[in-house]
Amino acid sequence: MQADIFKRRRNDGLIFFAVLTVLTVGSLIITQYDLQKGFISTAKAIIWGISNFYPDAMSMTKLTGILLKLRETVLMSIAATTVAAVLAMVLALAGSRTTRINSLSSIVTRGIASLFRNIPLVAWAMVLMLAFSQSPLTGYLALFIGSLGFLTRAFMETIDEASNDSVEALQATGAGYFHIIFQAVLPSSMPQMISWLLYMIETNIRDATLVGILTGTGIGFSFDLYYKRLDYHTASLVVILIVITVITIESISNNIRRVIL
Incomplete structure (x- = not known):
């Protein structure tokens, strides 16, 4: 056999x-x-x-301006992700099999999550540029929509996988819908949700570079500008700073995950 x-x-x-x-x-x-x-x-x-492709003395004179653009990119990524996470939590509660209002809300929510998640971030940025042109708002909305789709799906799966023992115990006592959510569902799901949120922040900081090239904002625009000027030494400095930032954010996220999980 x-x-x-x-x-x-x-x-x-x-x-x-x-x-x-x-x-x-x-x-x-x-x-x-x-x-x-x-x-x-x-x-x-x-x-x-x-x-x-390496930084030289001349490129280091532009370090302050590059760091300001990098800060803009990081803050925009964090803001887009956290705001999307709040809305994603609401949608996940409406779409999860454990906490859904009805079958229709679940179908609609899962459809929204699939639509937003399966369209590439670059495609969202290009579509949004038609309405908002090249601006920080375009980059923010592209990151927001991509994060919303991914986090809604991730949060729904987290809620579905959470233990139902506490939910069933509260239902047996006649607890209301919101009591069940705040006393059973969210406490058991929150650590994993925070982990997904941190992962999305890491991903968005990386993706924001590409979005910035398209929307003319943040560190992505700086890289595109120096590269097209054939200023490869400054462009390499931008890349090195992006790599250092991503590694630092990832290290912080991993430490937080080890604490909460």
Whole structure:
């Protein structure tokens, strides 16, 4: 019996790798991608980056302005995420199987979450630029909408996975809807919700760089500006500061998660 299971798994694995190989080779043929040229170009790009893409003394004179733009990006990401989290919590309570008002509210909420979550952030930024042009509001709204979709879905799953023992105990005592939410659902779900919120802040700080390039705001705009000017030394300083910021935020988030979870 175990031999048959092992053989079936081995055959499934061979089929998977065979299909993956066919798709890879087919993609290379259709796109006419030259693997040898790709590896050579990668090596040349690394050599060029080492030779040109590093901060110099002149770029350091622009550090203050870059830090101000970086602060703008971080604050915008945090604001968009936290405001979206509040609304996402309300939508999650209306859409969760445990706390939903009725089946219609659950369907509508899950539909909104799927729509906002499955459309890429870049697409939202481009759509919003048609209405608000290039402005901080465009970047904020793009991050807000993306965060709302993701957090609504994550919060609903968190509420659904929470223990129902306390909910059933309160229902047995005749507790009202809001008593159940504030005394049972939220206390058991809040640590995981905070973890999702921190994760979304990390993600938005990274995504805000790309959104900034499109909307002309924040640190993304600074990178785009220096790169198009061929000022690679200052552009590299922007990249280094972004990496340091993301690593710092991630480290803080991980420490908070270890405390609350």
